[in-house]
Amino acid sequence: MIFPERFSNLPAYAFPRLRALLDHLEPGGPVVHMTIGEPKHAFPDWVTDEIVAHSATFNRYPPNEGAPELLEAIAGWVERRYGVPVDADTEVMALNGTREGLYNAAMALCPETKNGEQPLILTPNPFYQVYAVAAISVGAEALFVPATEASGHLPDFSGLSEAQLRRTAVAYVCSPANPQGAVADRAYWEQLIGLAEKYDFKIFADECYSEIYRGEAPTGAIQVARDMGADPERLLIFHSLSKRSNLAGLRSGFVCGGPESIRRIKQLRSYSGAPLPLPLQMAAVKVWQDEEHVIENRRLYAEKFELADEIFSGIEGYQSPNAGFFLWLPVEDGEAATVKLWTETGVRVLPGAYLSRDADGENPGKGFIRAALVAPKTEVAEALVKLRDCLYGQE
Structure with a gap:
């Protein structure tokens, strides 16, 4: 039993919402995508x-x-x-x-x-x-x-x-x-x-x-x-x-x-x-x-998390994740932080509220942004330094 009206109140999916938020604004530097969890590491060459x-x-x-x-x-x-x-x-x-x-x-x-x-x-x-x-x-x-x-x-x-x-x-x-x-x-x-x-x-x-x-x-x-x-x-x-x-x-x-x-x-x-x-x-x-390619994949992500831990050392509220490939970073307002980061640096992240729903008057993602560590290590390092300096004022 599926009725069209059941879907009439669905919010826009996270990424169309992000495009509506940012695409009319000029990036403040070379664009770095840290939004979608799309892996960029090489897959095994024998797959093809x-x-x-x-x-x-x-x-x-x-x-x-x-x-x-x-x-x-x-x-x-x-x-x-x-x-x-x-x-x-x-x-x-x-x-x-x-x-x-x-x-x-x-x-x-x-x-x-x-x-x-x-x-x-x-x-x-x-x-x-x-x-x-x-x-x-x-x-x-x-x-x-x-x-x-x-x-x-x-x-x-x-x-x-x-x-x-x-x-x-x-x-x-x-x-x-x-x-x-x-x-x-x-x-x-x-x-x-x-x-x-x-x-x-x-x-x-x-x-x-x-x-x-x-x-x-x-x-x-x-x-x-x-x-x-x-x-x-x-x-x-x-x-x-x-x-x-x-x-x-x-x-x-x-x-x-x-x-x-x-x-x-x-x-x-x-x-x-x-x-x-x-x-x-x-x-x-x-x-x-x-499993060999999985072990190598895990090693590459571990290197990037070690970089993140070093770059965000001393940032209040930063928590180093145990698994996955995202950083869940605390900010005052996720949308405002996303716009600021985009217009000042060109780094593109996702507001946490786009992954959450208001419940009992609270949206648990509102005070966060999500950054995916899927790009190559050097690109991730440069982007995280820009993110830190832009949003947390540390150099």
């Missing part, structure tokens, strides 16, 4: 060779749920990464990137009512916009749960009321978090999974930044759920090659969850899915099987 080697299969309709070879490669990666064996046939489905999966999972799995009431879909605030649009699409109410410094930049779902938890059908969680870089530890997952078990809701774990981290690898939700003996249908995890392997344009992602949940998502996908072409699926097989 794999696509060419399988190019004859462009004339075949690809399997909606993913080729068997790809599903096996993904299942193998999940077991190597998290120590959890999963069945490739019944617990994994290939996605055309994670965004369509995060949306369609709600379409396939959110009930029309929960305990006789309109269901709630919980989303962190700030959040990835598809979470809220998924809630609108299924006739649920999106509940924006603050993810601020006070809660470790992750949503504290345990603070919700009994009435809210009884209505909850789905909880979206992004770990490592976009934009803050916070990582959910085992205790966080245990508490959330315990709530989901008690109040019978599903967790959609958006873990697409899981392979870009500093120090220890982030704990996976699936590890904790299996250790707890949780209902296999309680959790779905979402991953992709976009950030892990610098292959945003390949559009290879996956969802992994309980057999019944995956069956229902596959059924919906049979009608509405946009499967990955087979040559791209075959390339993705090899990419999911290789």
Whole structure:
């Protein structure tokens, strides 16, 4: 049940809003884009060779749920990464990137009512916009749960009321978090999974930044759920090659969850899915099987975070992120800071309010800007120095 009026009040997406804010203004220097999380590091050079080697299969309709070879490669990666064996046939489905999966999972799995009431879909605030649009699409109410410094930049779902938890059908969680870089530890997952078990809701774990981290690898939700003996249908995890392997344009992602949940998502996908072409699926097989390029990718990001820590040393409120590739920088007003930075330096960032929603009279992103560290190291260093000097007055 989708009605056009449900979408009539959607705010403009973050990047059209940014263009409206800045494009009529002249940049104050050479343009440096730090807005979108589009990786700029090189992807493995053999990816193109794999696509060419399988190019004859462009004339075949690809399997909606993913080729068997790809599903096996993904299942193998999940077991190597998290120590959890999963069945490739019944617990994994290939996605055309994670965004369509995060949306369609709600379409396939959110009930029309929960305990006789309109269901709630919980989303962190700030959040990835598809979470809220998924809630609108299924006739649920999106509940924006603050993810601020006070809660470790992750949503504290345990603070919700009994009435809210009884209505909850789905909880979206992004770990490592976009934009803050916070990582959910085992205790966080245990508490959330315990709530989901008690109040019978599903967790959609958006873990697409899981392979870009500093120090220890982030704990996976699936590890904790299996250790707890949780209902296999309680959790779905979402991953992709976009950030892990610098292959945003390949559009290879996956969802992994309980057999019944995956069956229902596959059924919906049979009608509405946009499967990955087979040559791209075959390339993705090899990419999911290789870790050397991921280690190198992580090293390059670590170098840039070390630079950021040095450049912003002593800046009040600066927090060095644990994972992901964004800086979530405190300012008095995100839009004003973005305009000032653009007109005085040419550095282009994203106001934090564009990733958040007003809730209870507060927008938790208003006092922040997001800067993506995706450009080459020297370009990032120059841009961050300009940003620091422009917005924080330090040289």
